[in-house]
Amino acid sequence: xxxxxxxxxxxxxxxxxxxxxxxxxxxxxxxxxxxxxxxxxxxxxxxxxxxxxxxxxxxxxxxxxxxxxxxxxxxxxxxxxxxxxxxxxxxxxxxxxxxxxxxxxxxxxxxxxxxxxxxxxxxxxxxxxxxxxxxxxxxxxxxxxxxxxxxxxxxxxxxxxxxxxxxxxxxxxxxxxxxxxxxxxxxxxxxxxxxxxxxxxxxxxxxxxxxxxxxxxxxxxxxx
Amino acid sequence: xxxxxxxxxxxxxxxxxxxxxxxxxxxxxxxxxxxxxxxxxxxxxxxxxxxxxxxxxxxxxxxxxxxxxxxxxxxxxxxxxxxxxxxxxxxxxxxxxxxxxxxxxxxxxxxxxxxxxxxxxxxxxxxxxxxxxxxxxxxxxxxxxxxxxxxxxxxxxxxxxxxxxxxxxxxxxxxxxxxxxxxxxxxxxxxxxxxxxxxxxxxxxxxxxxxxxxxxxxxxxxxxxxxxxxxxxxxxxxxxxxxxxxxxxxxxxxxxxxxxxxxxxxxxxxxxxxxxxxxxxxxxxxxxxxxxxxxxxx
Numbered sequence: 001x002x003x004x005x006x007x008x009x010x011x012x013x014x015x016x017x018x019x020x021x022x023x024x025x026x027x028x029x030x031x032x033x034x035x036x037x038x039x040x041x042x043x044x045x046x047x048x049x050x051x052x053x054x055x056x057x058x059x060x061x062x063x064x065x066x067x068x069x070x071x072x073x074x075x076x077x078x079x080x081x082x083x084x085x086x087x088x089x090x091x092x093x094x095x096x097x098x099x100x101x102x103x104x105x106x107x108x109x110x111x112x113x114x115x116x117x118x119x120x121x122x123x124x125x126x127x128x129x130x131x132x133x134x135x136x137x138x139x140x141x142x143x144x145x146x147x148x149x150x151x152x153x154x155x156x157x158x159x160x161x162x163x164x165x166x167x168x169x170x171x172x173x174x175x176x177x178x179x180x181x182x183x184x185x186x187x188x189x190x191x192x193x194x195x196x197x198x199x200x201x202x203x204x205x206x207x208x209x210x211x212x213x214x215x216x217x218x219x220x221x222x223x224x
Numbered sequence: 225x226x227x228x229x230x231x232x233x234x235x236x237x238x239x240x241x242x243x244x245x246x247x248x249x250x251x252x253x254x255x256x257x258x259x260x261x262x263x264x265x266x267x268x269x270x271x272x273x274x275x276x277x278x279x280x281x282x283x284x285x286x287x288x289x290x291x292x293x294x295x296x297x298x299x300x301x302x303x304x305x306x307x308x309x310x311x312x313x314x315x316x317x318x319x320x321x322x323x324x325x326x327x328x329x330x331x332x333x334x335x336x337x338x339x340x341x342x343x344x345x346x347x348x349x350x351x352x353x354x355x356x357x358x359x360x361x362x363x364x365x366x367x368x369x370x371x372x373x374x375x376x377x378x379x380x381x382x383x384x385x386x387x388x389x390x391x392x393x394x395x396x397x398x399x400x401x402x403x404x405x406x407x408x409x410x411x412x413x414x415x416x417x418x419x420x421x422x423x424x425x426x427x428x429x430x431x432x433x434x435x436x437x438x439x440x441x442x443x444x445x446x447x448x449x450x451x452x453x454x455x456x457x458x459x460x461x462x463x464x465x466x467x468x469x470x471x472x473x474x475x476x477x478x479x480x481x482x483x484x485x486x487x488x489x490x491x492x493x494x495x496x497x498x499x500x501x502x503x504x505x506x507x508x509x510x511x512x513x514x515x516x517x518x519x520x521x522x
Contacts (some may be wrong), residue, residue: 049434072439079436089431093242106437108228150435 001027001158001189002048007057009043009213017043018213021057025191027157030184032200033193035210041193044210045160048191049081050074062157079107082151082188086163088143090135090150096122097131100150107154121153122146125179141172148179152188159183161192165199177203236448239425246421247453253417254457254507257410259464261403262492262500266469268399270489275392282362284350284369287377291318291346301348303372309356309365314349318342348373407507414511418450422515447512454508458501465492465500 002025009018018040025031033041046052047059050066059066066077090099100121104114122128125145127138135143144164151159161180165173173196181203184190194200200207204221240247292300297315304313316324321344326333356365362380369378422429432442469491477489492500 075433075436075438075441077436078434083434089427089434091428091431102431103435105231106432106435106441108441110227154435 001025001029001062002191003058003060005058005060007047007054007059009040009047009052010055016213018047018054021213021215023208023215023218025189028184028187028189030181030190030205031192032205032207033191033210034195034197034200034207036195039195039210040213041195041210042162043213045083045162045191045193048158048160049083050077079154080157082154082156082159084144084147084151084159084161084164086166088135088147090143090146092135095132095134096127096138096146099135099146100153103150103154117153118149121149124152124182125149139172141168141175144168144172144176145179148176148183152179152183156188158189158191161190163194163196164192165194165196170198173199174202232445232448235445236452239421239445239449240452243421243424246417246424247449250414250417250421250450250453250508250511251456251460253413254410254454254504254511255460255464257406257413258458258461258500258504258507259468261406261410262461262465263468264399264403264406266465266473266490266492268395270473271392271395273490275388278388282352282380284352284365284378284380286348286350286369286373287379288346288348289376300373304348304350304369307365307368309352310350311353312351314351316347316349318344318346321345321347410507411510411514414507415514418446418453418508418511419515422446443513443516446516447509450508450510450512451505452508454504454506454511455501456504457508458504461504462492462497462500 002023004021004023007018007021008016010016021040021044033044035041043052047054048061050069054067057067061077062080064077069077091102094102097118100118101114104117109117119128119131122131125148127142127145127149130138130142135146138146144167148164159180164180165176168176177199180190180192192199206221207217207219208215209217209219286304288297291297301313301315304310319341322336322339322341325344326336329335350369352365366378366380429442469489474489
């Protein structure tokens with residue numbers, strides 16, 4: 001599903017965010033990308049949803065070389081990918097419903113389809129009773145659940161999450177992880193960047209560790 | 225398609241409702257800019273109208289400093305009448321000139337008490353055919369008149385008309401330059417005001433790009449919003465222009481003009497009013513477009 005070949009990303013001559021990175025993530029896999037701040041986790045994720053282009057190397061998503069696609073095709077790539085951020089990135093002036101519907105409206109889906117899918121997605125994350133609230137009226141955990149609903153409502157092939165539980169306590173983080181695991185169980189490939197070792201110890205999955213923009217280990221637990 | 229259009233319009237209207245202050249700032253900026261340009265246009269158009277009017281009233285007057293003998297006068301009048309440009313020749317005697325002067329003074333006619341009736345010179349007022357009421361070709365006519373009415377003063381207000389026409393040319397050029405500059409400044413201000421509204425909504429733009437919205441999908445509601453703001457700005461400018469015209473321009477002309485009824489100011493005709501409003505729409509769309517180009521990076 002995701003293939004990286006000798007990917008290097010540098011912002012300045014003396015600053016390399018990713019260095020000659022090659023890896024492959026299969027369809028339906030659940031992968032942690034771990035590493036300290038500045039290890040290159042966010043840069044890697046940003047390149048996967050084409051927010052940045054690599055300085056060198058190739059990236060293939062679902063067989064499509066995204067380092068060569070034009071700007072006009074990027075939106076269509078992103079429709080295959082759901083993204084969840086640490087700071088949720090919600091529209092605070094819009095209702096919960098509108099925030100989730102936004103992703104479908106942006107893809108030009110019909111109104112009846114939008115309302116049906118939004119309700120299903122919010123039910124999935126347990127927020128169907130808060131449709132008309134605004135994000136600021138909800139807790140951090142609930143806000144992250146809206147963000148996850150927004151990412152999942154489009155039935156993405158890949159779900160990218162950048163420190164999704166970074167601002168949440170352990171109990172809420174566990175709930176959030178449950179949502180990712182359920183999405184993964186339905187076939188969505190999940191790539192979750194985190195610097196929290198507790199997270200992958202509690203829910204062991206394939207763990208790619210980055211340091212200084214390079215893969216230092218690629219661990220696959222036997223139980224998975 | 226209709227569903228999408230409806231969605232775009234709803235979003236544009238919602239954005240405007242959501243940011244009423246910024247929306248009002250954009251509308252007002254466009255209204256002020258358009259009003260300034262349109263007011264200047266009105267001034268130029270009316271001054272041009274005035275010049276054309278004055279050109280049409282062009283009349284040549286031959287002042288008979290020394291009264292010619294009746295036979296010489298008859299000969300002179302018939303020679304002038306034969307000229308192709310001339311429609312009518314009226315002989316005004318010194319007494320008639322004095323009577324006209326007295327009439328013009330109205331209540332102050334008493335000032336002329338004791339003044340001789342023949343103190344003013346007699347004259348020949350030469351009216352021209354409509355097609356010759358212009359300065360072109362006037363020199364040739366004057367040259368012929370000078371031979372017929374040799375030794376008499378010939379006037380047709382050439383000097384001031386020429387000066388006035390040069391003034392109008394300068395005014396027209398200034399109008400073009402200033403109008404262009406004002407429009408450019410308006411576009412710049414509108415573009416920046418609209419950009420401010422976009423900055424306030426950059427999260428929305430970022431999230432839209434993130435969830436797979438195409439550039440067209442992101443831009444269309446903003447362009448519609450710009451067009452709507454431009455429409456309101458244009459209508460507001462038309463209203464302001466009407467008020468300026470009726471409340472200021474007409475009043476100024478009436479206070480300056482001795483006979484206001486003789487000269488009515490021109491306002492924008494229906495076609496020009498449409499252009500003004502449509503100009504607002506274009507200004508809004510271009511303002512949005514230039515801002516969006518810099519802001520949206522998918």
